[in-house]
Structures are given as structure tokens and as C-alpha cells.
Amino acid sequence: MAGIRERKKQRTRRALIEAALRLFAEKGYEETTLAEIAAEADVSTRTFFSYFASKEDVIFHDMESRMERTAALVRSRAPDEPLPDLLTRIARDALAHAAGDENYAVEEMPLRIRLMMTVPALQARALHLLYTSQLRLARALHESYRGRLSPVEAAAAVGAFAGAAKLAVMASVERGESMDQALDAALVATEITLRGLRSLG
Structure with missing residues (x-):
């Protein structure tokens, strides 16, 4: 029941x-x-x-569940998994989840992104959620790689990785491209960023 x-x-x-x-x-x-x-x-x-x-909560209805999903991936990493490999896995999981989850509804994302970019209240909420989610992920990575990844390194990795993906999606949507194209752009952007992050080991 x-x-x-x-x-x-x-x-x-x-x-x-x-x-x-x-x-x-x-x-x-x-x-x-x-x-x-x-x-x-x-x-x-x-x-x-x-x-x-x-109404704001409707626009950001999946943010917490997505963050919890990412945190679970960090917690479940293999002890010897390098940081770039974990971030690659996180990116691929997020994109696959976006494309395959019926509750996520990829087709709604262009509208949501446009609203976040044009409605002042939503812009403020989006920025707040962006910073808090990135800080949570940076803390989780620092904890998971304790002794190997400093708080500054963890923050830099998350900022570069997440910023590249989000900006690539927003730029793609602004050009009027499909969400499939936007998700592809996000993957390319993260791969470019992760090549640079391999210096962190």
C-alpha cells in the first residue's frame, strides 16, 4: 500500500x-x-x-536529489580511484541521468535555464544553489581524499569542473541548440577541464 x-x-x-x-x-x-x-x-x-x-522551488525541484546522487558517488569511490576519474564518472552519471530519468524531463531544461537567466529572483536562487552545491562537493572530495587533496585543491577542482559544464550548457541553450547538443557540450567541456586537473593526481 x-x-x-x-x-x-x-x-x-x-x-x-x-x-x-x-x-x-x-x-x-x-x-x-x-x-x-x-x-x-x-x-x-x-x-x-x-x-x-x-514557485522558485518548482524551478529547482531536482537540485537536492542531484546533489545527493553526486555525494553518493563520492562516498562509493574505490580507494585508489584518481580524482579526474571520479569526476569523469560523476559527469557521465549526471548526463546519463539527465537523459534517461523520466522525472528529470530533459525537454524542460531550456525553459528552466532561460528563466534562471532572466528572472532576477531565480538568478539569485541559482547563484546561491551553485555556490552551496559546489562547496558541499568540495568538502566531500577533500574528506574522501584526505591527506591527498587540500581544501584549496578540492575547491579549485570543483569550480573548474562544474563551472565548465554549466557554462557550456547555458551557452548552448542560448544559441538555440537542443538539449542533446547542450549535454554533449557539457561533456566536451568537462573533458577539457579534466585534462588540466590530472596534475592533481
Whole structure:
């Protein structure tokens, strides 16, 4: 029975995300109300608040789960796995997850990126999440490679690696390319960066 309830919750959550993004695309982010999102998903406004605290949370709905997935990869690394190999594995896993997870919905990413780049409140939230997620990953890498990777080296590796991937995706989307092309660009960007990071061992 718990499984059925969980699947129903996931369907409702997905319906809210799809409804919100549909309305953001049609009406604009600022012009869309929470009540309209709830009505579009055929639920009450109270139900919306059971899943999300705000419209911003809908845009960033997968950030925490993606970070947890990355942290799990760091924790599960082999003791002798070099840092560039681990980062390559993280990049490939993230891209494969983005392309294959039905809850991630790659087709929604261009809209989400455009909103993050143009809506001031979302720009601020995106920057905050970018810095906090990178700091979390840097701390996790430093802990995982304790005695071999200093905090500064871990921070530099994460900044270069994540920054290259994110900027490549944003530049690709800005050029009007497909998400498949954007994900390919991210992979190329990380491979370029990782060649430089091999100096860290």
C-alpha cells in the first residue's frame, strides 16, 4: 500500500511541475500564480504547498536529489580511484541521468535555464544553489581524499569542473541548440577541464 501512495505522490508532484512550466512558458513566470498552477494540475493550492514552498522551488525541484546522487558517488569511490576519474564518472552519471530519468524531463531544461537567466529572483536562487552545491562537493572530495587533496585543491577542482559544464550548457541553450547538443557540450567541456586537473593526481 505504501508503494501505491508513493507513486501517487510522485505523479502529483510531476503534474505540478509540468503545469507550472507550461504556465511559465505561456504566461510568464511573474504573471503565473500558485492558484493557477494548482488548478492546472487539478489539485488545491493547499496540495501545492504539500510539495513546494514557492514557485522558485518548482524551478529547482531536482537540485537536492542531484546533489545527493553526486555525494553518493563520492562516498562509493574505490580507494585508489584518481580524482579526474571520479569526476569523469560523476559527469557521465549526471548526463546519463539527465537523459534517461523520466522525472528529470530533459525537454524542460531550456525553459528552466532561460528563466534562471532572466528572472532576477531565480538568478539569485541559482547563484546561491551553485555556490552551496559546489562547496558541499568540495568538502566531500577533500574528506574522501584526505591527506591527498587540500581544501584549496578540492575547491579549485570543483569550480573548474562544474563551472565548465554549466557554462557550456547555458551557452548552448542560448544559441538555440537542443538539449542533446547542450549535454554533449557539457561533456566536451568537462573533458577539457579534466585534462588540466590530472596534475592533481
